[in-house]
Amino acid sequence: MGKIFDFPAHRSANAARVSHARLNSNAERLMTLPAFSNAVVLLARNFIAAHEASPRTAALFATQQRWLLCHAALAFHFQAVQEGRMGLTRRGLGNLALQQGIASRNTAYAFFDEALKYDIIRPVSGDGSVDPVVPAPLTMSLLAHWYSVHFKALDLIYGGDRTGRFLADPESMLTILEPLAARELLSSPEIRSPGPLYTIFTWADAGGLLMDRLVAGIDLEALTTQPRLLTDVNTISSLAQSFGLSRAHTSRKFSAAESIGGLGWSGRRGHSHIWVSRGFYEEYARAHARKLLILDGAFEEAVIALSRAKPAVANDA
Numbered sequence: 001m002g003k004i005f006d007f008p009a010h011r012s013a014n015a016a017r018v019s020h021a022r023l024n025s026n027a028e029r030l031m032t033l034p035a036f037s038n039a040v041v042l043l044a045r046n047f048i049a050a051h052e053a054s055p056r057t058a059a060l061f062a063t064q065q066r067w068l069l070c071h072a073a074l075a076f077h078f079q080a081v082q083e084g085r086m087g088l089t090r091r092g093l094g095n096l097a098l099q100q101g102i103a104s105r106n107t108a109y110a111f112f113d114e115a116l117k118y119d120i121i122r123p124v125s126g127d128g129s130v131d132p133v134v135p136a137p138l139t140m141s142l143l144a145h146w147y148s149v150h151f152k153a154l155d156l157i158y159g160g161d162r163t164g165r166f167l168a169d170p171e172s173m174l175t176i177l178e179p180l181a182a183r184e185l186l187s188s189p190e191i192r193s194p195g196p197l198y199t200i201f202t203w204a205d206a207g208g209l210l211m212d213r214l215v216a217g218i219d220l221e222a223l224t225t226q227p228r229l230l231t232d233v234n235t236i237s238s239l240a241q242s243f244g245l246s247r248a249h250t251s252r253k254f255s256a257a258e259s260i261g262g263l264g265w266s267g268r269r270g271h272s273h274i275w276v277s278r279g280f281y282e283e284y285a286r287a288h289a290r291k292l293l294i295l296d297g298a299f300e301e302a303v304i305a306l307s308r309a310k311p312a313v314a315n316d317a
Contacts, residue, residue: 027289039153044216046149062206075182087132144170181298194287200256228275
């Protein structure tokens with residue numbers, strides 16, 4: 001099981017540290033590019049739209065722990081497809097969660113059971129309690145959409161047509177792409193623990209969507225001039241309701257972020273637009289910059305792997 005995410009044997013711990021340092025340095029450079037802030041808002045708005053279209057499935061990506069579990073599980077599934085072996089089981093997810101330091105077995109089992117109950121995964125045979133499972137068609141569709149949105153952001157920043165190339169054959173691309181991307185995402189300390197504001201929002205109950213909504217409502221013209229970035233959000237109640245959260249829970253998240261200077265109200269509390277600090281935006285943007293760089297690298301590797309596989313298939317024919 002460990003072979004999916006472990007670095008190759010020749011990659012030393014020092015090499016891994018160098019790789020992470022390079023990722024951080026490249027992320028800082030990426031954040032200075034002219035189109036980057038537009039790409040960040042594009043991502044935030046698409047995450048909100050995906051939740052509105054399919055809230056149950058999109059919620060799997062809305063907390064950091066579930067997001068990591070999803071990538072671990074999907075990478076295992078696609079690696080199994082590549083190797084023609086048995087896919088993920090309930091017990092296997094529990095072991096995988098422990099191996100990757102994501103969650104306890106019981107948390108992983110609860111996640112698996114919920115995904116099975118709501119048809120996010122389906123058993124190959126039997127009831128799924130023991131037998132292997134596969135992603136449901138809607139899950140595959142949302143995963144393809146998730147990647148395509150990130151490739152749109154990369155195309156916006158760098159140019160090119162990653163999106164079109166991916167969408168030309170998403171099934172083949174995902175089989176190669178997801179294990180490559182997940183290995184790097186799960187092995188990056190900065191991806192797993194992006195910062196204090198991320199920790200406040202993204203470790204429980206769709207809190208990541210709250211960050212997305214705030215960033216989606218930022219006035220981009222203020223990014224270059226203002227230390228506080230005004231959003232179009234002016235009420236916690238409606239924000240909480242739109243994501244199926246309680247007002248009390250959402251208020252606690254906001255109070256915690258406010259206590260470290262991450263956000264506040266532009267006027268009377270609860271009756272004016274909310275602002276987020278430049279630090280809030282930069283923490284959010286930096287996390288996405290790192291992720292985009294990882295996905296771009298995985299895309300390039302997947303394209304090479306598929307181009308090598310096609311001549312072999314043609315020769316076999």
